[in-house]
Amino acid sequence: MQELERELLREKYPTKDAITTEIINLKAILNLPKSTEAFMSDIHGEFPAFDHVLRNASGNIKLKIEELFNGQMTPKTQQVFAFLVYYPTERLAIVKQQFSCPEDLHQWYLDTFDDLLKLLKYCATKYTRSKVRKALAPEFVYITEELLYGDFHTADKHEYYAQITDDIIQLHSADNFIISLCHTIQRLVVDHLHVVGDIYDRGPAPDKIMDRLMQHHSVDLQWGNHDILWLGGAAGSSLCVANLLRICARYDNLSIVEDSYGINLRHLSLLAEKYYDDNPGFRPKLTQPNEQPSEAELRQITKIHQAIAIIQFKLEGPVIDRRPEFKMQQRKLLDKISKDRKTITIDGKTYPLINGCFQTVDPNDPYKLLPEEQEVIDQLTAAFKNSEKLHKHMDFFMKKGSMYLTYNNNLLIHGCVPVDKKGNFEGLTLNGKLYKGKALFDLLERNLRESYIDPNQQDDLATDLLWYLWTGPVSPLFGKRVMATFERYFIADKATHVEEMNSYYSLRHEPWFIEEMLAEFGVDPKTGHVINGHTPVKKGQSPILAGGKMLVIDGGFSKAYQKTTGIGGYTLLYNSYGLQLVTHQPFTTREKAIADLADIVSTKRVVEQELARKTVAETDIGTELKKQVRQLMELLADE
Known part of the structure; x- marks a missing residue:
């Protein structure tokens, strides 16, 4: 020592x-028994579904109610009680309307105190009294501990305990006491939360997810490819700003930028109005059926979508040219467009262009921004760097986040470990040195942190690597050889839309490959697991691969993917008994869930069960x- x-x-x-x-x-x-960890991935701005899964602890609270009150409560009563624990404030308002007699409400309070304290005591058995105390609402610590650990069989104290509970009600603290007990139960049922990437993009409320995570008692985050764009925007990468704004426009999600982060899009809108018309290829994808924009709003978004897409394609050229080591020269496509802007020639083959919007592209200097475009992207980049709320969220992302995490013999990564077809690690060569496997992840994380610390540089290697993380051919967060964004917008031939996946995604079915990967990151290859997000598990496919050593938990939190996945997402639980994969049905609305007592847990599947219950000593x-x-x-x- x-x-x-x-x-x-x-x-x-x-x-x-x-x-x-x-x-x-x-x-x-x-x-003590090992406490429960929960894993979530690819939340993509879907706050209500995310919040519900946190509140019900991936169905774990309902399970504990069943275990504790089976034979004492009917299934219907258990469901009502579960939703009180999930949404105490809202359910209290509903329940109190059912009582016209004060004495009946008084008795309901007493019964509910008793049931909640029993459930809290049951959930607290894994923890020391000290840890439980820290989870209690400070204003009710004394009262809760007296009732939680009291000896109700001692006749001398009957009146003592009765006076405490009566006074809670008489002094109008019953609602707050119930709410505090419910929140403590939620906190104890899942001790630690892992979010395996992609909080941002597509859904409407990633900022609310970040606010919720910042209040969480114990959490870590792995960065996803979509998260990198927002980290890059805060770090001063104009290319990341252009990409994320294009995605926001594509999914009718610009309000997150303006309303949540206070970034003014007026200059971009004026530029779009000046140069662009309505264009069916740039109409936004509407994933929120209850929020239908007007026709005028759709046209405005469509124009903004075109304007920022062209700015993005122009910005890519200089980065590709100054970073030959990225090996992305084939992604420069503006200079392959014919003078009449009707065709494009790629790899010797000519294709007709559709949805053309190249009004601001100079055939003689296609990657040069118009002065107006330069002014707009400079203004936007400055706004991202200076957004107080965005930096509050991104600071938290940097504090709690990483490219990968090894935790309790599991390797958590969002995307992939780039490999060739034989399973050999692929890498990126910088300054004559090849970085691959774990070293590649460490290199990219170091540069990301360096770029975030100094957001005033825009053409340095660290900032350019932020964009590479989003779209580079051996980026661990991307996992494809190319991102065919340009082709999907402008070429009808779907053969050009194909984005070849890294060989990782076929090899991750093989136990030998997962063992090699775990060993590379210092995890026991025989007993460890890889927990992976990024690629939605399609209908009919299994999220459990390589004999249970690889678990893919992107199951479709995002509404944009639910037609593909057929479900509303996966979560994973790891407790003292082993690993359980939880399947969730699509979430409707918070209001409907509360009113109809509509839970979204459908099935639990045991992935791996411990022969002997795992203890804290083994973590x-x-x-x-x-x-x-x-x-x-x-x-x-x-x-």
Whole structure:
């Protein structure tokens, strides 16, 4: 043990009794059951569905109610009780309307206190009293602990406990007490949350998801390819700004930029109005059926969509030219357009152009921005760099986020580990050095952090690598050889739309490949798992691959994907008993869920069951606690 560590421990535990007490405490914690982790991926701005899954703990709260109250509550009563735990404020308003007699409401409060305290005690069995106390609402800590750990069989205290519960009601604190108990139950049922990428794009409320995550008691984030665009925008990458605005326009989601992050799109709108007309190829995809734009709004979005797409394609040229190591010269397509703007020649083959909107493209200098375009993208990039709310969210993303995570013998990655057809790691060569496998992830993360720290540089390597993460041929977050955005807009021949997937996506079905991948990242190849997002699991496909060693949990939170997946998303739970994959049905609305008691959990599938219940000692936290015990034992030996 280092001398500095020893001195810090001596300050914290100055006496032999203090050291002994902490050793006893830590060794006892090591024997508690492993707490529950939850995994989510590819939420794509769908806040109501995300929020509901957090509240019901991927169906775990309902399961605990069934286990505890089976034979005491009917299934219908259990469902009503579950929704009180999920949405206490809203359900209290509904329940209270059902009572005309104050005495009946009083009795309902007493019964509900009793049921909630029983459920809380049941959910708290994995934890120390200290941890449970930290999860309680501060204003009700004393009351809750008295009722939670009280001996109700002692006749001398009957009146004591009765007075506490009566006063909670008489002093008009019953609702707040119930709400606090419900929130504590939600917090204890899932101890830690992993979000395996793509909070942003497509859905309307990624900002609300970020606000919710910032309030969460324990969370980590892996960056997804769509998240990178927003991190890149905050880091001053004009190309990331153009890409994310194009996607927002494509999915009728520009309000997130203006209303949520306060970024003014007026200059972009004026530019679009000046140069562009209505264009069927750029009409937005409407994924929110309850929010139908007017025809005038659709035309405006369509024009903005064209304007920012052309700016994006122009901005790509200089980056491709100054970064030959990216090997993306084939993605420069504006200079392949004919002078009359009717055809394009790619790899020696000529295609007619559709949905043409090349009014601002100079055939003699196709990647040069008009002065107006330059002014607009500069203004937008500055606005992204200076948005206070965006930076609050992106700062949190940087603090809690990473390119990958190894946690409790699982490897969490959003996209892929780029490989060739034989499973050899592919990489990116920079300054004469090849980065592949884990080293590639580490390189890209270092550069992302460097770019984020200094957002005033726009043409440095770190900033260019942000865009490469979005679309590069060996980007771990992209996972394809090319992104055929241009072809999908402007060429009818669907053969040009094909985006070849990295060989990772076929090899991840093979146990030997997953074992090699786990070993590369320092995870036990025989007992570890890869938890993966990014690619929606289509109808008829299994999310459990490679004999259970690879788990793909992108099941369609995004409404844009639900026709493909047929479900409303997957989540994964990992508790002391093992791994469970949870399938969710599509979420409708929060209001309908609360009114109709409509849950969205459909099935749970055991992926892997522990032969013996896993304890804290067998987790990463357990490893750290054992280290602390050894250090304290050394300190004790010195006494």
